[in-house]
Amino acid sequence: MEYNFREIEAKWQKIWKESHLYKIENDPSKPKFYVLDMFPYPSGAGLHVGHPLGYIASDIYSRYKRQKGFNVLHPMGYDAFGLPAEQYAIQTGQHPAITTEKNVKRYREQLDKLGFCYDWDREFKTCDPDYYKWTQWTFIQLFHSYYDKKADKAMPISELEEHFNLHGTEDVNAACSEEMSFTADEWKAKSEKEKQAALMNYRLAYLADTWVNWCAGLGTVLANDEVVNGLSVRGGYPVERKLMRQWILRVSAYAERLLQGLDKVEWTDSLKEIQRNWIGRSEGAAIWFPLAKEGQYDWKRIYMGGNYDGLQDEVSFEIFTTRPDTIFGVTFMVLCPEHEMIGQITTPEQKPEVEAYVTWAKNRSERERQAEVKKVSGVFTGAYAVNPITEERIPIWVSDYVLSDYGTGAIMAVPAHDSRDFAFARHFNLPVRQVVAPNPNDLSDPGTWEESMDSKTGYMVNSGFIDGMTVKEGGKAIIEKVKTMCIGYGTVNYRLRDAIFSRQRYWGEPFPIYYKDGMPYTIPVEELPVELPEIDKFQPTETGEPPLARAKDWTYKGYQMEYNTMPGFAGSSGYYLRYMDPHNDQEYFSKEANQYWRNVDLYVGGAEHATGHLIYSRFWNKFLFDIGLSCEEEPFKKLINQGMIQGRSNFVYRIVGTNQYVSNGLKDQYEVTPIHVDVNIVHNDILDIEAFKQWMPDFANAEFILENGQYICGWEVEKMSKSKYNVQNPDDLVEKYGADTLRMYEMFLGPIEMAKPWDTNGIEGVFRFIKKFWRLYNSQNSEWCVSEEEPTREEYKILHKTIKKIEEDNEKFSFNTAVSAFMICANELGDAKCNKRKILEPLCILVSAYAPHIAEELWAMLGHSDSVINATFPQYDDSYMQETDFTYPVSFNGKMRLKISFPVSYTQKEIEPVLIENPDVQKWLAGAKPKKIIVVPKRIINIVM
């Protein structure tokens, strides 16, 4: 039989599908292994060309693990809610469910063509009510939980209520939006609405007025990770800051655990680093600075921040600093433009200027603000604060270089040792005072400085009681001091912010929330799912309400339901758990299923999810862990980021002012304009001239200056995009070479985690290998030619060398070198004309993870009725590797000169005399006496002269 990949691949894909070959059970008698690909969003464009890379790698690993005796969970499904389908719906009126269904179907077809071993019986979409029921359920649990810092976990909010009833806020140490203080009696005296408002301050899913990223272009708010450089990731629309009432997840409560957990997972250093940066832990101090007024300060009273009855006139600002040691160098204070105390403290003379500045700053878009980071702006309030340590009066300024949502929105400025404060001080001519020096006597005049001295090492100077201490000691001393003064304490701040969880959109999970008396209440879990209602149009209402406000009778027992929907990351944060038990209608997933599958052993996907999905799902999982659902605290044990697939563009060079095109090698002789040319009409950088002329009307009459009769195109690695004409569709390659060739070629390109250009130039080589592989089993004239003869020792050696290499490479995900090993093996067996079953049968198993179709066909031809995926991975036998002699490379001073063979049993003592006598060695020694001879057994001999 001839190798006909179209026939073979179609045949086996059909058989696999019909027999549910890849369906697996939760079978506790076998060790488990969970391999997962990152949830794809089925876009209208079909499978992105970068996707298969990761899918192939995970598929190979899954098949390999299965052959190694593991029960492998390898599911697939779709992250199906989201903006593109809805944008399309707004434009065309087509319901997003229809678009989504169509896209999912196309994805599935593409995936099936690549021969993946997914257990499709576990497939689901995030927009399935059966699934989003559990997304809503989790939201309800979050709503009814708070984070107890003492227990360091989520707890039922009912316990907090109970505590309030008995003790008020005394001894409460919980994650919250703002510190609260009331007694049990005060609590009991509160109205139901007031109580709900107070509890909202603690819930893990809470409703609050916050500054959000409002994207008018998309008509919705966005999470921080959905905004890059002030533009929305989807669509690239400008984003502005807006104060809105939104659902928010208290992710920040988990900041420390999210950070600590990174030490327990096997992810790349770079990915962990990105997450650490995103979480952004910094240690420092919180210190209160009072507003300056006449007389002595009662620091204890000031600490209470005016919350004390009778001390309403005391105004103070809480600042956060990572450098408490530099407090003697504070020469001014800065508040963010959003700071609530600005109106209260601004002097009448300064009021117009301050108000103008605040209005200007608040109305700037995020993009403008970020683009002009280097520009210094700000305004003096006319008010002064008191440095609580030095008791100096310092001016209070307002500037947008202080951010409202980090720390407290107020800073103590130390221009000598902070570059931003320095720039600000220089711009507004504020004093700069040095308080840190490399050595205690090494002072200089800050007036002459061109930049601040940000060093975190050195000695304190001009710093009163901490003079002479190191920076570290000084910091500690100041924290001690402010503590005893009751005006501050050492603390930790995180950059990680709570996640905005509302979207003013239709195509997402509805919230299981209704409003009574203006306060939100959850729908009973027995009544879930809250299904997405039908609406007539997908736009916001005329009054600016989200689309769900259009739904008829969108109420619960007469109460209005929530109009917002959940964001894209809601459904993708816990999907990996649902695969463990996807059809369970009683629970998210059963305890038994979770106890068995535990967490994902291998997660494969792109690094672009580093600050979104991979933080949210870790948070989601930790919460489910806290409430006893998930038995593992980290969801993804090992994670591999497939490298980005870059485009490889081709160019033709038009001679300026003509319709003449000059070949790459000759272009330097002319003045040319490079023009992108469709890579699909270029083969190995040689342009198909006829196809080029037909490609676009402009080129129909093109003339060419050739080299060696050909037009050679230039090339460059760029981002893959339609406008650069460097997009290649995996379907076309499957059509041309077959899935097995494509799978192996993608692996052959290089290490899986490395970024690489999508260059199909080498695919022919892999195609040749596949055909060569086929011919090991089928003779030149296409007849089955496997013999039952006993292989030679040499043939066994080739096989076992390969078994060892493939096993090692599979284990370390080095799939490129494994493909290379298969090629070497096929070359060697071909040279040996080996057609023996005892060699070719195990080899077929080895290859089956990489090229499942051809392997399945050959396996059947070898006489097996069961699938090759159920075969056992061959056992490596070291005895075939044993040799009696070893050919030593002999080097002189580390340079390899010649080779001499010695029995492996020979020791250095036995080798040396023979070595010295050797005429070639004599020649290289040229009469000199070797200083030293190094023999590394079975490795190398080095003669030092």
Add this chain to the structure above:
RNA sequence: GCGGAUGUGGCGUAAUGGUAGCCGCGCCAGACUUAGGAUCUGGUGGCGAGAGCCGUGGGGGUUCGAGUCCCCCCAUCCGCACCA
């Protein structure tokens, strides 16, 4: 600016501190062919007629021996970026 990664033939890449360039593309030569973007065989880092010399971004170092380990520098890519 901060953090992470990467630098090896014309190209993709390979090398537990031990023979640099495996495997493949491309290229060259040959075989079979009416033909070749098919198949097969051989060759292919640079310089040199040759023995040989030089070669892993650059410069130092450790070592009998460095692409690999250490220090400094350069380039490219990725992430973060007024985070106090």
